[in-house]
Amino acid sequence: xxxxxxxxxxxxxxxxxxxxxxxxxxxxxxxxxxxxxxxxxxxxxxxxxxxxxxxxxxxxxxxxxxxxxxxxxxxxxxxxxxxxxxxxxxxxxxxxxxxxxxxxxxxxxxxxxxxxxxxxxxxxxxxxxxxxxxxxxxxxxxxxxxxxxxxxxxxxxxxxxxxxxxxxxxxxxxxxxxxxxxxxxxxxxxxxxxxxxxxxxxxxxx
Amino acid sequence: xxxxxxxxxxxxxxxxxxxxxxxxxxxxxxxxxxxxxxxxxxxxxxxxxxxxxxxxxxxxxxxxxxxxxxxxxxxxxxxxxxxx
Numbered sequence: 001x002x003x004x005x006x007x008x009x010x011x012x013x014x015x016x017x018x019x020x021x022x023x024x025x026x027x028x029x030x031x032x033x034x035x036x037x038x039x040x041x042x043x044x045x046x047x048x049x050x051x052x053x054x055x056x057x058x059x060x061x062x063x064x065x066x067x068x069x070x071x072x073x074x075x076x077x078x079x080x081x082x083x084x085x086x087x088x089x090x091x092x093x094x095x096x097x098x099x100x101x102x103x104x105x106x107x108x109x110x111x112x113x114x115x116x117x118x119x120x121x122x123x124x125x126x127x128x129x130x131x132x133x134x135x136x137x138x139x140x141x142x143x144x145x146x147x148x149x150x151x152x153x154x155x156x157x158x159x160x161x162x163x164x165x166x167x168x169x170x171x172x173x174x175x176x177x178x179x180x181x182x183x184x185x186x187x188x189x190x191x192x193x194x195x196x197x198x199x200x201x202x203x204x205x206x
Numbered sequence: 207x208x209x210x211x212x213x214x215x216x217x218x219x220x221x222x223x224x225x226x227x228x229x230x231x232x233x234x235x236x237x238x239x240x241x242x243x244x245x246x247x248x249x250x251x252x253x254x255x256x257x258x259x260x261x262x263x264x265x266x267x268x269x270x271x272x273x274x275x276x277x278x279x280x281x282x283x284x285x286x287x288x289x290x
Contacts, residue, residue: 030284030287034280038275038280040269043268046269056279059279059283060283060286064286067286111250113213113214117215118213118214119218119246119250122246122250125249126249133263134263139260139264140267140268143265144264144265162258162261163261163262163265183222183223186222190222190254190257191218193261194257197260201253
């Protein structure tokens with residue numbers, strides 16, 4: 001299944017011709033690039049920034065960088081993938097410029113164990129029928145709000161790896177952390193998100 | 207050869223690597239042996255997977271809904287061209 005934010009598959013020669021027109025400064029080519037990609041990329045920025053104004057700013061910054069950097073586009077990735085990375089980077093800059101809020105602890109959301117390695121209080125199992133976030137606005141809002149409750153260092157990794165589907169290495173590069181740190185944070189973020197969702201999805205929960 | 211015994215703590219530590227297919231064959235065997243006798247860890251694995259799925263579904267659905275880009279934003283972006 002194609003992801004909605006990667007765009008339709010263009011013919012390689014159409015893309016090559018668009019890149020040549022962009023490099024030649026063709027205004028119609030810039031308009032085409034923006035119209036074809038801005039919708040998907042705005043959705044990416046909204047997911048990451050949770051603020052319409054910041055998302056719009058980040059998108060403008062990203063396109064400005066893309067316009068300036070089109071000569072550096074090497075053509076070994078697709079244009080839409082290249083733009084996707086630039087937008088993510090612009091969003092991360094925006095998050096950094098917001099200043100550091102005190103990060104909440106994630107420890108209480110992680111499983112706890114007895115000395116012999118058995119889990120303390122595994123909790124009741126989840127219901128067989130979990131609402132589908134595609135169909136249920138309530139489920140969508142719940143999952144979204146739960147992701148947003150994660151401390152930012154975990155939320156960013158979860159978004160880049162599980163939602164934007166970047167590789168561990170790309171995520172490490174963008175966040176300027178080691179690949180092993182990406183793996184540890186992703187695992188902890190998923191466990192914490194699971195703990196936040198669990199009370200809503202266990203048997204007997206509404 | 208008997209697979210090494212894993213505790214629930216170790217199993218949960220290895221979960222992401224298991225799902226990514228990154229465990230060595232003997233670690234994978236130990237992982238699966240533990241799962242075959244621990245309903246709590248079977249449940250944890252299932253709900254961990256479900257959590258990843260729910261995150262993807264919720265945010266992908268959100269972006270489909272929000273996909274239409276405002277015309278004034280397109281104009282604003284193209285206006286930055288003259289400053290680039």
